[in-house]
Amino acid sequence: MRFAALRAPWYRGYLIGGILLMSGDHVEHAITYFVMWQKFQSPVLAGFATISHWVPFLLGAIPFGHIADRFDNRRIIQASCVLFALVSVAWAVLIGTNTLQPWHCVILLVLHGLSGAFWNPADQLMLYDMVGPEVLPSGVRLMATGLNLGMLAGPALGATLLAIPAIGPVWGMALNVLLYVPFFVYLAITPVTGHRRRRVAPPRMRFRDLVGVLREVPRYPAILLMMLTQGAVGLFIGTALLPLLPDFGRLLGQDQGPGYILLLIAMSTGAVAGGLGMEALGRIAASTRAAIVASALFGLGVLVFAVSRSFPLSLAALVLAGLGNLVGASTAQTVVQLAAPEDRRGAFIGAFGMAANGFRAGSGIVVGGLSALIGVAGGVAVGAGALLVVAVVLLVVVTLRRRRGDRSVDPAREVALD
Incomplete structure (x- = not known):
């Protein structure tokens, strides 16, 4: 069956929300990387921008996975949307007031990276719960395709916002918040939690279990x-x-x-x-x-x-x-x-x-x-x-x-x- 996951209830809206979130993610990359380079001309800061995006996965992916096992994944992803949006607002304020400093950039880049790491395990559990194991390959692949589409659209939109004199980086970052709103609202409507298909409750989480999964x-x-x-x-x-x-x-x-x-x-x-x-x-x-x-x-x-x-x-x-x-x-x-x-x-x-x-x-x-x-x-x-x-x-x-x-x-x- 072609595009099998699209036939699953609630999947299409979830896919669109994910595309918009990833577009917002990359609009922020396009605008903030440009602003940081124009203002500070710092290769170190540019390199940190890349590292800060992935280190939260290295350090936090397993704890965030444990959290996804135990809590409503809609709320986890909504929390990520809120954090993404707050970071965009912070960029807009700091750029607009001309008070942006390198240490501000470091904090905001780390928070942005944490947002991405936090929503990733929850997103995968939502896909499993939404489409089921039989069409899971289609669900995962279509979402990955959609996220790549967001990676294409985001930088193009960010560059366009930068090029319009009436918008520029300040209003560009403020408008970027709107890309996170549809996903947040959709998650408030869908009944999918990430756990509806689960028949076995997760064990009680202990501190030593946070990395114990690596031994398993x-x-x-x-x-x-x-x-x-x-x-x-x-x-x-x-x-x-x-x-x-x-x-x-x-x-x-x-x-x-x-x-x-x-x-x-x-x-x-x-x-x-x-x-x-x-x-x-x-x-x-x-x-x-x-x-x-x-x-x-x-x-x-x-x-x-x-x-x-x-x-x-x-x-x-x-x-x-x-x-x-x-x-x-x-x-x-x-x-x-x-x-x-x-x-x-x-x-x-x-x-x-x-x-x-x-x-x-x-x-x-x-x-x-x-x-x-x-x-x-x-x-x-x-x-x-x-x-x-x-x-x-x-x-x-x-x-x-x-x-x-x-x-x-x-x-x-x-x-x-x-």
């Missing part, structure tokens, strides 16, 4: 494999490629104008096209092998991009990388949800998020350090090559264990919806 992960080989795969994606490539695109644009003779814009949007375009294309096929597969192969395609696309000096080939490689990244990440997320124990699904989602998103905080160090030693193209190529090696090794492990009859490495049922 090896008992669930499929989850461990997905954490290793997406952790490698985050660490060896992560978000380090985007800040380096100006250098690649220069190498390709496309450091400004339409060519550079195409480089900026190529990966998100590939992700959106890939997500919609797979939904249109009407057959949804959720397996560890599919997630690993898709992540390998992501690495291959980035590797080709790094070594290519042909603009059309580089553009095609980024589109392929975007497609592989979306399919790999959404499939891995689905496998984790299906394989996790029912009473602690949020905690295991948090552990997965710690690896998949938290490790992105280190990608700038890994890729940046390599680029400083052997050049930008070489650094990205080595990172992509390392991801490919990890993916091949993990794929061999899965294949060998399945041949020995070990189904635990791939318990996420292959769901055919045709």
Whole structure:
């Protein structure tokens, strides 16, 4: 069945709300990064902006997952919307009164990162509760596609608001608050809590249990494999490629104008096209092998991009990388949800998020350090090559264990919806 999740009650409005939230997230990135650079010209502050986005996942994803297991996830996501909105208002006030200081930026960037980390496990539990395990791959993939659409629309809207003299950064940040309102209101209406399908109550939360889930992960080989795969994606490539695109644009003779814009949007375009294309096929597969192969395609696309000096080939490689990244990440997320124990699904989602998103905080160090030693193209190529090696090794492990009859490495049922 094509676009199966869209047939689930309450899913369409939830998807639209998520797209608007992600658009607001990236409007804020576009405006505040511009303002910070214009005002302070600080590479350290620019680097901290990236780190602050992902460190909250590294440190907070597991506790936030435990919270999602125990509380109404509508209220958790609404709290995230409120925090996102308050941060936008704070930016608007500080910029408008010309009192913005670097320490203000640090606090607001950290709060923004915490907002994203806080809503992530709750969002995944809402998807499971909303669509059920049978069409969960469709639900996760469509939401991932929608979020990538928000990543495309947000910077474009932010740049437009900056370019209009009557609006500028102050009113741009104030208007950005409106993008969080529809999701907040929708969550007040929907009866989905994230727990309606749960038949087993979560155990009482103790402090030692906050990280104890990491000791349990090896008992669930499929989850461990997905954490290793997406952790490698985050660490060896992560978000380090985007800040380096100006250098690649220069190498390709496309450091400004339409060519550079195409480089900026190529990966998100590939992700959106890939997500919609797979939904249109009407057959949804959720397996560890599919997630690993898709992540390998992501690495291959980035590797080709790094070594290519042909603009059309580089553009095609980024589109392929975007497609592989979306399919790999959404499939891995689905496998984790299906394989996790029912009473602690949020905690295991948090552990997965710690690896998949938290490790992105280190990608700038890994890729940046390599680029400083052997050049930008070489650094990205080595990172992509390392991801490919990890993916091949993990794929061999899965294949060998399945041949020995070990189904635990791939318990996420292959769901055919045709």
